[in-house]
Amino acid sequence: AQTVTQSQPEMSVQEAETVTLSCTYDTSESDYYLFWYKQPPSRQMILVIRQEAYKQQNATENRFSVNFQKAAKSFSLKISDSQLGDAAMYFCAYLWTGTASKLTFGTGTRLQVTL
Amino acid sequence: NAGVTQTPKFRVLKTGQSMTLLCAQDMNHEYMYWYRQDPGMGLRLIHYSVGEGTTAKGEVPDGYNVSRLKKQNFLLGLESAAPSQTSVYFCASSWGPKSYEQYFGPGTRLTVT
Numbered sequence: 001a002q003t004v005t006q007s008q009p010e011m012s013v014q015e016a017e018t019v020t021l022s023c024t025y026d027t028s029e030s031d032y033y034l035f036w037y038k039q040p041p042s043r044q045m046i047l048v049i050r051q052e053a054y055k056q057q058n059a060t061e062n063r064f065s066v067n068f069q070k071a072a073k074s075f076s077l078k079i080s081d082s083q084l085g086d087a088a089m090y091f092c093a094y095l096w097t098g099t100a101s102k103l104t105f106g107t108g109t110r111l112q113v114t115l
Numbered sequence: 116n117a118g119v120t121q122t123p124k125f126r127v128l129k130t131g132q133s134m135t136l137l138c139a140q141d142m143n144h145e146y147m148y149w150y151r152q153d154p155g156m157g158l159r160l161i162h163y164s165v166g167e168g169t170t171a172k173g174e175v176p177d178g179y180n181v182s183r184l185k186k187q188n189f190l191l192g193l194e195s196a197a198p199s200q201t202s203v204y205f206c207a208s209s210w211g212p213k214s215y216e217q218y219f220g221p222g223t224r225l226t227v228t
Contacts, residue, residue, distance in 0.1 A: 009155075033215045045158075045205065045219035091157055095215055100165050101146060102173065103207075103217060105157035 002027045004094050006106035013082045014114050020067075021077045021109045023092030031097045034068065034075045039089040039108075048090070051075065079111075087113045116141050119220035121206050127226045128196045136191040136223050138206030144218070145211030147189040148173075149181060151202040152222070158205060164189055165211070196227045 003026045013019035025034070036048040051059045051068050058066050063083075067076045079086055092106040122137040138147065146165050150158040160173030164183040178200060180192045189208075193200060203224050207217040 004157075043203065043222045045207075047216060050216070097213075097215070100163055100171065101209060101212075101215055101217075102148070102160055102163060103158070105159070107155055107157045 002029075002094050002096065002104045004092050004104050004106040006092055006109050008109045009107070010110045010112070012112040012114060013079070013086075015082055015084060017082055018078060018080045019082055019111065021079075021090050021092075021111070023075045023077070023106055025073050025075065025092070025094050027073070027094065027096070029096050029098070033095045033097065034066075035093040035095065035103070036064070036066070036077045037091045037093060037105075038086075039091065040085075040087070045091075049077065082113050084113050084115075087111055118142065119206055119208055119218050121204075121220040121223050123223060124221065125224050127228065128193075129228055130197060132196050133192070133194050134196065134225075135193075136204055136206075136225075138189045138191070138208075138220060140187055140189075140206075140208040140218070142208065142210075142218065143186070144208035145186075146209045147183065148207045148209075148217065149179070149189065149191045150205045150207065151175065152205060153202050161191065161204075196225075198227045201225060201227045 032053045034051045038046045049061045063080045089108045094104045119140045148163045149161040162181040167186040170181045206220040209217045
């Protein structure tokens with residue numbers, strides 16, 4: 001079974017600084033996707049960024065970028081120029097492109113942004 | 116488009132009571148999912164459906180039943196609620212095969228006393 005591990009329960013960053021959230025996963029599959037979801041206090045799950053395993057290039061979305069190390073099974077999220085609105089729970093998730101596209105989530109990292 | 120909606124948003128049940136959570140999507144998505152979110156455990160898949168009239172078990176299906184009689188609706192039932200089912204429940208949907216983005220509803224907070 002696939003597993004996703006987020007070893008940082010909480011992180012803190014100052015406004016305008018850069019922070020990196022870590023995620024590792026375990027799978028024997030070769031064709032899969034990795035995601036970072038943001039969950040603010042409103043509870044809504046918001047997709048931040050997506051990485052296809054077959055792509056070597058790291059995904060970027062504005063201030064958000066990933067460091068995807070396929071051999072090491074590592075998928076970290078870098079947030080640049082942190083803003084107060086970035087404060088939230090962040091979940092790493094894995095999806096195998098096989099049956100039913102089911103997501104497996106990590107336990108989450110709570111990010112605090114301070115002035 | 117309303118996207119994915121969930122009814123109700125909050126509910127308090129007594130142990131042994133039953134209830135049904137409704138998920139509706141207006142995007143004509145083929146796949147639908149029910150997750151539960153507990154503190155420190157992330158989201159875990161309860162049941163899912165790959166099309167109208169089909170359902171399948173996820174990671175934590177015990178104590179729940181589901182039905183997908185209409186493509187746009189996915190119902191999650193608790194026949195005899197237990198305190199261990201106190202959680203936040205999320206519904207999600209996606210287009211189907213080869214489409215990997217799931218769209219989430221706002222969640223339902225359920226407390227079983």
